Amino acid sequence: xxxxxxxxxxxxxxxxxxxxxxxxxxxxxxxxxxxxxxxxxxxxxxxxxxxxxxxxxxxxxxxxxxxxxxxxxxxxxxxxxxxxxxxxxxxxxxxxxxxxxxxxxxxxxxxxxxxxxxxxxxxxxxxxxxxxxxxxxxxxxxxxxxxxxxxxxxxxxxxxxxxxxxxxxxxxxxxxxxxxxxxxxxxxxxxxxxxxxxxxxxxxxxxxxxxxxxxxxxxxxxxxxxxxxxxxxxxxxxxxxxxxxxxxxxxxxxxxxxxxxxxxxxxxxxxxxxxxxxxxxxxxxxxxxxxxxxxxxxxxxxxxxxxxxxxxxxxxxxxxxxxxxxxxxxxxxxxxxxxxxxxxxxxxxxxxxxxxxxxx
Numbered sequence: 038x039x040x041x042x043x044x045x046x047x048x049x050x051x052x053x054x055x056x057x058x059x060x061x062x063x064x065x066x067x068x069x070x071x072x073x074x075x076x077x078x079x080x081x082x083x084x085x086x087x088x089x090x091x092x093x094x095x096x097x098x099x100x101x102x103x104x105x106x107x108x109x110x111x112x113x114x115x116x117x118x119x120x121x122x123x124x125x126x127x128x129x130x131x132x133x134x135x136x137x138x139x140x141x142x143x144x145x146x147x148x149x150x151x152x153x154x155x156x157x158x159x160x161x162x163x164x165x166x167x168x169x170x171x172x173x174x175x176x177x178x179x180x181x182x183x184x185x186x187x188x189x190x191x192x193x194x195x196x197x198x199x200x201x202x203x204x205x206x207x208x209x210x211x212x213x214x215x216x217x218x219x220x221x222x223x224x225x226x227x228x229x230x231x232x233x234x235x236x237x238x239x240x241x242x243x244x245x246x247x248x249x250x251x252x253x254x255x256x257x258x259x260x261x262x263x264x265x266x267x268x269x270x271x272x273x274x275x276x277x278x279x280x281x282x283x284x285x286x287x288x289x290x291x292x293x294x295x296x297x298x299x300x301x302x303x304x305x306x307x308x309x310x311x312x313x314x315x316x317x318x319x320x321x322x323x324x325x326x327x328x329x330x331x332x333x334x335x336x337x338x339x340x341x342x343x344x345x346x347x348x349x350x351x352x353x354x355x356x357x358x359x360x361x362x363x364x365x366x367x368x369x370x371x372x373x374x375x376x377x378x379x380x381x382x383x384x385x386x387x388x389x390x391x392x393x394x395x396x397x
Contacts, residue, residue, distance in 0.1 A: 041166070042173055042298040046307040053309035053341070056360045060342060060353055069349070073132050077348045080328065081123050085145065087115030092250075095268070096258045102267075109268030113275030116149045116210075120280055122331030122347070128157055129343045149276075150214035150246045152239055155221040165343060169288055169295045169315040170304065177289065181205065184388045185289050188297060191392055199385035206281035207274040214246070214273070282378070286319050287336035290380035291387070292369050293317055310366055312340040317369035318354065319377035326374060327351060337368065 064071055073081075091108035094100070100108070126132040127142035146153050159175045167173035169186075177185040183202055184195045222239055251269060254260040294314045298304050304311065316336045320326050326334050332347025333339065338354050339347065361368040371377035 040302060042170055043303050044308040044311060045303045045305055046310075047305055050307045050310060050364070052360065052364045052366055053307065055364075056309070056341070056357060059356050059360060060345075063353070063356060064349075070134075071131070071345045071349065072134055073126070073346045074348055077126075077132070077346060081142070084115050084118040084123055088112050088119060088149065091115075095260065096254055099258065099260050102264055105264050105268055106271055109272040110275055112268075113272035114279070116272065116276040117279040117283075118329055118331070119145050119149060120151075120276070121283060121333050122329070124153075125331055125333075126346050128153060129161065131344050131346045147242050147246075150210075150243070150250070152218040152221070152242065154235060154239070155218050155225060158225040159221065161343070165340060166308075168312060168340065169293060171295065171297070176284065177295075185285075187295055187388055187391050191388070191390065195389040198389045199382050202385055203278065203282070206285075207278040209277035209281045211270070211273040211277060213277075214243075218243070282381075283330050283333050285381050286371075286374075286377040287316055287333065289384050289388075290317055290371070290377060291383045292380065309341060313337065313361060313366050313368065316340050317371060317377070317380075319371040320374040321351065321354060321370060321372070323374060337370075 063069075091111050095105055095108055099105075123132070124143055124146040127139045128146065130136075130139050132139050132142055143153055146156060164174050164176045169177055171177065171186045171188040179185070179189050182194055183198055183205060184191060218239060222236060251265060254265045255262050293316065296304050296306065296311070296314070306314070318337050319334045321334060323334070332350040335347065335350035335354055338345075338350040338357055341357065342353065345353065358368045371380055
């Protein structure tokens, strides 16, 4: 594993201790659990049903090509929703205080073709700890023709990335399911006897996924290969586009920072304040987005309180904003989805041409 940076604030800040106490007091005073509530459970059922039921209908009735594609698109939207709302909270340990429940729902990622083990390393460890730190946060690492950091080498085609990026976003989950998990396994898993156990689990989960989603419909239900392959690709395109855009709108936008460590591999800032500087909320009053994307439009709150179910973030955000104002710490927010999307496009434009002193 890599030599991780350390956060070393110049002065001790009372911001996060104060904020944490206020948030804890909110739950205590109102006698509210930090985990999922009835609304979250209903959402979980809706999203899982939106992925499973259309597939069952396809298998049972072999509908026309057009109807089949519509059902696959619904599966893609539901797949993205599962990733953002259900498995995300569960794999953070925020869905329930039961480890068994979190594990069960966290494996909804396995259901849609991903690897829980890899995701926890990339997301929980690397992204949440080292947000927007180049070569530490894999979410902002250069990806094929995409550049998400101002501190990597800019290439001639990056100047056009704000045009072609969204097409490649649509390929992200397909690449993840078929290739990325194996590449990450090689990078993330510590060598040793446990390595082969982990690899076996990864391989078996991929075989099962490919079997039920691609092979079984053709071999056992006589559904045309074209219908299945086309549906599979369109499902992943919609899911990949939605997931990637939503995650990018919280960090790869104008207004966030990309700090570099010093010669001692230290970032001279408090970790919580670093999160405030590198993360932005968006569309906090958009009720549909708040429901569908699992509170990922409240990324500031999520990065500070990963163990709290996202269903509570809208209320917590008021406490975070108030406390940040008192301590004169930036609280970044794009009020509209369109504002956030434009901030991302502008960031892609800037990263497409901006040279850096750290070209590695």
